[in-house]
Amino acid sequence: MQITDVEISVQRRTPNPMPIADALQILPGAGSVTVRLLTDDGVNGEGSVGFGRIAGAPDALAALIEHELKPLIVGQDPVMVRHLHQQMLRETEYHGSAGLATFGICAIDTAIWDCLGRARGVPCWQLWGGVHRRIKAYAMVGWLNYGDDEVQEICTRAVAQGFAAVKIKVGYPTLKQDIARVECVRRAVGDDIDIMVDANQSLTTAEAITRGRAFEALGCLWWEEPLPADDIDGYTALAHGLDIPVATGENLYSVADFARFLKRDAVDIVQPDLRRAGGPTALLQIGALADAFRIPYASHGGGPVQLNIMACLPNAWYLETGLLSDDSPMSLQDGTVALPMGPGFSWE
Numbered sequence: 001m002q003i004t005d006v007e008i009s010v011q012r013r014t015p016n017p018m019p020i021a022d023a024l025q026i027l028p029g030a031g032s033v034t035v036r037l038l039t040d041d042g043v044n045g046e047g048s049v050g051f052g053r054i055a056g057a058p059d060a061l062a063a064l065i066e067h068e069l070k071p072l073i074v075g076q077d078p079v080m081v082r083h084l085h086q087q088m089l090r091e092t093e094y095h096g097s098a099g100l101a102t103f104g105i106c107a108i109d110t111a112i113w114d115c116l117g118r119a120r121g122v123p124c125w126q127l128w129g130g131v132h133r134r135i136k137a138y139a140m141v142g143w144l145n146y147g148d149d150e151v152q153e154i155c156t157r158a159v160a161q162g163f164a165a166v167k168i169k170v171g172y173p174t175l176k177q178d179i180a181r182v183e184c185v186r187r188a189v190g191d192d193i194d195i196m197v198d199a200n201q202s203l204t205t206a207e208a209i210t211r212g213r214a215f216e217a218l219g220c221l222w223w224e225e226p227l228p229a230d231d232i233d234g235y236t237a238l239a240h241g242l243d244i245p246v247a248t249g250e251n252l253y254s255v256a257d258f259a260r261f262l263k264r265d266a267v268d269i270v271q272p273d274l275r276r277a278g279g280p281t282a283l284l285q286i287g288a289l290a291d292a293f294r295i296p297y298a299s300h301g302g303g304p305v306q307l308n309i310m311a312c313l314p315n316a317w318y319l320e321t322g323l324l325s326d327d328s329p330m331s332l333q334d335g336t337v338a339l340p341m342g343p344g345f346s347w348e
Ligand SMILES: [Mg+2]
Pocket: 198, 200, 224, 225, 250
């Protein structure tokens, strides 16, 4: 099989006039880029990456894929997917593979795996070999800009849909406000629902320890990304100084970054992001690496690609998703979702 073309399309999006916010940034949404990989035997594959902000980002990424990655990929055999992943990392190393380049590598890597699954008529998790049939899922629903009534209403809806856990943003100016937010959500969801808290890199180490102890006393399930993503010394101090598990990884950009965190005991739960880590090839490596350290894997972001990957990781713990829409292909049973059964990364 030979890749004959990579079609690139940009989906631009009008910024949301009522954007969601976390402790680090405001997220009006900024469209996405989709690549469609064509082969000489007629089997195609698709990969898509989206942006939470930066209106020009999809166009910048489309140019990077067109001029840097596509010339490497066209004419190659998709079964050499891991070799192609290495080639893309090597090619972009000159200006830095971490950043926008990994978004592009992700789109192509996803499209290649999708193509390989479709060529064999099976979901990718069956190509790789499964270990789970269902995956626990939680709802990330508590944005920082929501008022108390709003956050209670949306968390209540998540529980009504069947979620057994909800995640909320924290990192308000004061600990008192953070505690009030957790207590407000606890009143809405009751005692049997787990609550995770996420401060999106906004605190100092000392403040993260103080707030972490408070969240631990409130019974929160994990304490997510309280420090800047690359502060490995700070995360080591947190992981050693707190009993509540510390989760991080959505802003790490390579398998080697995760290796450094794992070796330093700086993370209790890894949370790789498909786009920033560089696609399914990288996530499978990160998941296996974390498993060797007996560290659980919780996805950053949801969707069928993350589900296919988690199906193959013994340490898969929690899929992140939002509230389920009426036309969602996912439904919850005992707080878990079924795996996609369509070829490649498709749902059915
Ligand atoms: Mg997060």
